[in-house]
Amino acid sequence: MKEQKIERYTGPAGGWGALRSVTQALLRQDIPVKGARTLLSANQPDGFDCPGCAWPDRNHASSFEFCENGVKAVAAEATARRAGPELFARHTVEELAAQSDFWLEDQGRLTHPMVYDAASDRYVPIAWDAAFALVARHLNALPDPNQAVFYTSGRASNEAAFLYQLFVREYGTNNFPDCSNMCHEPSGSGMRAQFGVGKGTVTLQDFELADAVFIFGQNPGTNHPRMLGELRAAHKRGARIVSFNPLRERGLERFADPQDKREMATLGSTDISTHYYQLRVGGDLAAVKGMMKHLVEREDAGERLFDRAFIAEHTRGLDALMADLRTEPWAGLVEESGLTEAQLRAAGDVYAAAERTIVCWGMGITQHRDAVATIQMLGNLLLLRGNVGRPGAGPCPVRGHSNVQGDRTMGIWEKPPAALLDRLGEVFGFEPPRTPGWDTVESIRAMREGKGRVFFALGGNFAAATPDTHETWKALRQCDLTVHVTTKLNRSHVVHGREALILPCLGRTEIDMQATGVQGVTVEDSMSMVHLSSGINPPASPHLLSEPAIVARLAAATIGERSRTPWLQLVEDYGRIRDKIEAVFDDFKDFNARVAVPGGFRLRNTASERVWNTLSGKADFFVHAVPRDTPSHRARALRRDTVVFTLMTTRSHDQYNTTIYGQDDRYRGVFGQRRVVFIHAADIQALGMKDGDWVDLQTVWDDGQQRRADRFKLVAYGIPRGNLAAYYPETNALVPLSAVALHAGTPTSKSIPVVLVPSAPIDAHSGNDALD
Secondary structure, eight states: OOOOOOOOOOOOOEEEHEEEEEEEHHHHOOOHHHHHHHTTTTOOSSSSSOOSBBOSSOOOOOOOOOOOHHHHHHHSSSSEEEEEEHHHHHOOOHHTTTSHHHHHHTEEEEEEEEETTTTTTTEOOOOOOHHHHHHHHHHHSSSSSGGGEEEEESSSSSHHHHHHHHHHHHHHHOOOBBGGGGHHHHHHHHHOOOOOOOOOOHHHHTTTTTTEEEEEEEOHHHOOOOOOHHHHHHHHHHOEEEEEEOOOGGGGGGGEETOOHHHHHOOEEOOOOOOOEEETTOOOOHHHHHHHHHHHHHHHOOOOOOOOHHHHEEOHHHHHHHHHHHSSSHHHHHHHHOOOOHHHHHHHHHHHHHHOOOOEEEEHSSSSTHHHHHHHHHHHHHHHOOSSSSSSOOEEOOOOBHHHHHHHTTOOOOOHHHHHHHHHHHTTTTOOOOOOOOHHEEEEEEEETOOOOEEEESOOOOHHHSSSSHHHHHHHHTSSSEEESSSBBBBBTTTTOEEEEEBBBBHHHHHTTEHHHHHEEEEEOOOOOOEEEOOOBBSOOTTOOOOHHHHHHHHHHHHGGOOOSHHHHHTTTTHHHHHHHHHGGGTTHHHHHHTTTTTTOOOOOOOGTTOOSSSSSEEEOOOOOOOOOOOHHHHHHOOOOOOOOEEEEEEOOEEEEEEEEEEEGGGTEEEEEEOOEEEEEHHHHHTOOTTTTTEEEEOOOOOOOEEEEEEEEEEOOOOTTEEEEEEEEGGGGOOOTTOOOOTTBBOTTOOEEEEEOOOOOGOOOOSSTOOO
């Protein structure tokens, strides 16, 4: 076992540490030569799109268009390790469930379709036709199609996602919980109402022109490392980089570009943030409101900071916003943001001095109760100076999964617009269901209550990604059937229904051979660029199917006789699928021709053209009060006898979403372990404890249900007092199902009220943690 230690990291993000990590990742998966060759095809015109994050590619021509965490994702997929029938013959599901998330995925690539055998408590091989027949039998036996739940991971390609939503709607339901529901759903909800689009408006070229980049609730050094290249270049030419984050994150402080020979030779680095504000967890809305209040006060004093011509022609609602800002007390903004009035004014001055500003944000914004309101306040800030639809400016929600944005574009949405349903019915000759479906949290509730009886997942790790772990696991175990399309073993496969299937699919790095030859799929990145992805490696097993083929064969088995869609013909040539996508979505006109161009094409973004598809026909200013009745406020009022902290869940540097690549978090100085909780040193002292002590975390909620995660090591860290941070999925059990963002339904995993209690001696614990 690797040594467990806490050791302060003093280097920059990137640099030699990143290169060493790349080498270790390739060696760990036993693919140093093959892995290096594979990496040279990542994000290339004739190669594959990185299966990691959705940050765009600079030029599709560089020899090195990958980052450290992208290497980990590629290496994990291209691994020489195999999890075949022999693995399942050696272990019962009970034995597999006792292993860690890291151990499960570390077994390697799945090789055969497997079905759960209750008598032996093992997964055993099953033929593909028998597997499809089993799923079809369950689906067709349901008295109501709305008793089936169809989850989608953001790694599914456009072609797979399009066929999937078509099949499910022809089957008869809009039950499409997906990873968007758990991450950037508030971004879409907030921006659609404000700008008429649910996507960011900027491109990589805008980062070359921006005078300022504001970053809220995002850690690009771990979650989107290639973004650091754009921030580094912006800083070097004099742009202001203003970061708001409760944690001191190394990727927002300093970065050494591994492709810069001079920087690497001299052990140098480049500063990233020119201004770094450590606000309280959830204090972003108050902080942005403070910045705008400062601008209004300067305007009222006679300065001309607002873009009055833009506001008059393109917006609505400024007077109400300004009236609200004038009456907002500074004391409340300071208290709720955790920043001083001077800091808020200084941040406002940076914004006022910039002609062109980009505002970026991540899940540190979206996973809060008032996420939609916060995003609309960020939109207000941009609109005041005309920073939407201007080169070098605009909103930039930074998505996670490599095609999570494309999946939504393809129709993976539980609340589809009528226009999409109309077009699907017209093109494919059926009447799509009109009743809105269940999102992720609603699906968990439905399965728990017996209303959702079949659960099908196109990728992902639902059991580990979702909130309220005990309730989610109960819900999955109540299903008649659970099915997972996947490349590797994960927690969701050992938390299963009465019957269960594991269906192994091709990875993004692998050659996809169909009847007419080798196929490529398409993806859409965070900035609406659509491009081809073609694998280069032989499949990990001859028994693997592609995701489009799995969907098409399942559709043929389930609804083939009553469907006019030629499912099996479509997957013979993915160009045929793209022709159908073009027939449904106007923005994909000449899809096959346009995507054949290296780098692909950008989808139209009306807001970037200053065309506002909103109810008012304008870009709307929204008025929102500073939240003063959050769950943490209420918990502190309820538990005056003890200290209530606000916990934010976070990733380590050795993970991507729920995939754990290793036990280290290099930039935060954590090695060989994950059960740690970051806390201010003064809070440790106030609790009468010391750095390194062990504690249990308990949620303070008003439903009478106990939620806990046991035995976490206290780690003194740069975080505001009263706030904590710890890794997920270990802390997902603390997030109640009812803790969701208003108007979006996203779990509020970044703002959970908890108390800390000393852990009992280790032999008093019955298992690893509260997830057992």
